[in-house]
Amino acid sequence: MTSLLRLVQAAQAEGRIPALQVALHRADRPLWTAAIGTSGTDRPLNDDTRFRIGSVTKTLTAVLVLQARDDGLLDLDDPLGRHLDVPAHGELTIRRLLSHTSGLQREPWGDVWDTLVTPETGALLAELARAERVLPPGRRFHYSNLGLALLGQVVARRRGGTWAEVLHDRVLRPLRLHATTVDRPERAAVGYLVDLYSDTARPEPPFDMRAAGPAAQLWSTAADMARWAAFLADPAAIDPAGRVLAPATLDEMRWPATPWDETVWARSIGLGLILFQPGPRIVHVGHDGAMPGFLASVYGRRGGPGTPGAMGVAVLGSSGTADVTHELSHTLLSAAVESDPAEITPWRPGPPVPEAYRSVLGPWFAEGFQHVFSWHGGTLQARYPDAPADRPPAIFTPLPDRADVLRTVSGREVGELLRLTRDETGTVVRMHWATYRFTRTQETFDGVS
Incomplete structure (x- = not known):
């Protein structure tokens, strides 16, 4: 794994990232991890340091929605108003909100990224009347944190608990993602804005997403998120009993719903999942995340010669401006297959044809x-x-x-x-x-x- 470590070291140095934590999960090898830099606290940076994962949270919320569908609690073509008492936009379907094709504006009403104040649940729903439909439904991809926040509230309402409670009981605990939390943990790294023209790194303020939490609230480790990425790519290997989600449902989530860009089809969006195609018949499935002081990139790999089962990578960094964080996940997945491909399974004769x-x-x-x-x-x-x-x-x-x-x-x-x-x-x-x-x-x- 020396070649992978050098890629991580180069990314941390070139991206000027105070703390960079990486994990690679695959079914045929032990978990590989790396942590480079400092946590910004009295605690040393290690594999147990926690980072904000931002919009990677959306993938977990999306799984909760599909769980509820599989359990008969909702249909993806249900209008939002069937499950939430909303003053506007109740006709938008769950499927449109999941695939970012509802046309709903990007954020909850108000200047949330200016004030760093997000609404509680009651206000989120009440102020929906002040949110714009910036595009007609189904016209094209338009990213919406507000849309995923609303879906988190749908899941909470249908399950009879809070989004955080449902997430813990139905995803985090069954998949043993014990380092993934809604609240900021003690072992959290400090997130920074790294100055463009000097070596100064200024801490970013803490920020609670509150009712918009289903879109971007979570904290985690690279090890937890690499396992999550492996689940998204190969659920039968991580969850063989199908306690969290059936493999066929993950197939449905991974099917491209709309391209991210009308002229570049290498990246598309499924049902709450980003799909990136680095080569023919190879798909990286997952999501990127950004919060003040933090960037994250979490992807599993499917297809292509040499790709092992249950392959996933997580790259978590404590700089909000280091784009290399998002690039590194795809680089590591490809490099890991190239340098250490899965063993070729020998062919063996089978039973007679019926x-x-x-x-x-x-x-x-x-x-x-x-x-x-x-x-x-x-x-x-x-x-x-x-x-x-x-x-x-x-x-x-x-x-x-x-x-x-x-x-x-x-x-x-x-x-x-x-x-x-x-x-x-x-x-x-x-x-x-x-x-x-x-x-x-x-x-x-x-x-x-």
Whole structure:
């Protein structure tokens, strides 16, 4: 890990960050951490020093919202007014607020970053009538702390507690994120504004987000947040029992809802999660954070050759102006895979193909194009013969109550049905996938071979 440590050291020195704390989590290696600088207090800087993580908080609030949806307490297309008594904007949907496409203004009403005074819950809701809809709903991405603050209140109302109580009981405790807290802990580092033209570092004032806490309140360590990032990328490895959230729900959250920038599609937003694409079929999923005196970057990595399971990184810094903090997380994820890729799992022969699907295997044609059906990993799959090797195939699973009918569970035409037609010997001679006819030879749409 010497190469990673040098990257961290260079970032701390070049970014002039008083305290920089980093952790890398992966399923196949011990947790790796680094802490460089000073905490700004009498306590030494170490792996247990706590930092403000700012808007990384939004990812935890988003998980609480999807938990509530999975438990039947709300629907993502519910209007806000169905769950909160609000004087305005009650028609905005939970989905729009989660994906920052509601058009709601960025902050709660008032000059909160000038006064450093945020509203309590009652005032947050009452003053919603003074907040602007700066864009029509669904027009484009527009970041809104106010939107996530409101969703935190929705979760609290539906669960019958405060946002902090619900967060502790339903996320922090089950995932053993014991260093993550709502209130400023004793071991907190001091956050600074580092002067642009000198080596002076001035402490930033403390700031309680109060009712806007679900958007940016939390404190944590890099070790806790690297584990959280690994959960966002690979929930089955971190939470195998699905106590916090089902892997399929994380899949839903990670699906891009809208691009961050209309001309640069390398970064997009899902349901409360930022998605960054550093290379083909590689996604870093997580969030950045900023609060007075602190910057944070927390991302998990999915896809790409050499990426291990449960891979996540957290970079926490005590300077509010060091952009290198946000860049370092992506650099470390890529560098860790390049310098120490996951072991290649050897191929081993599998059990025989079930009799019911043996006559399906091989090439089929639809719309004039060839598709190849195969059996791998205990599932029926399909792909174009010239598709890139890293493009996932379509995968099918049989319906228990309908013979010879399968559901596409991932890949192309996900959700659609595959129907098999057999001859008198039981051989599959025709298929229909998403209603398109599949035959062994090329045919026109009216059946001429």
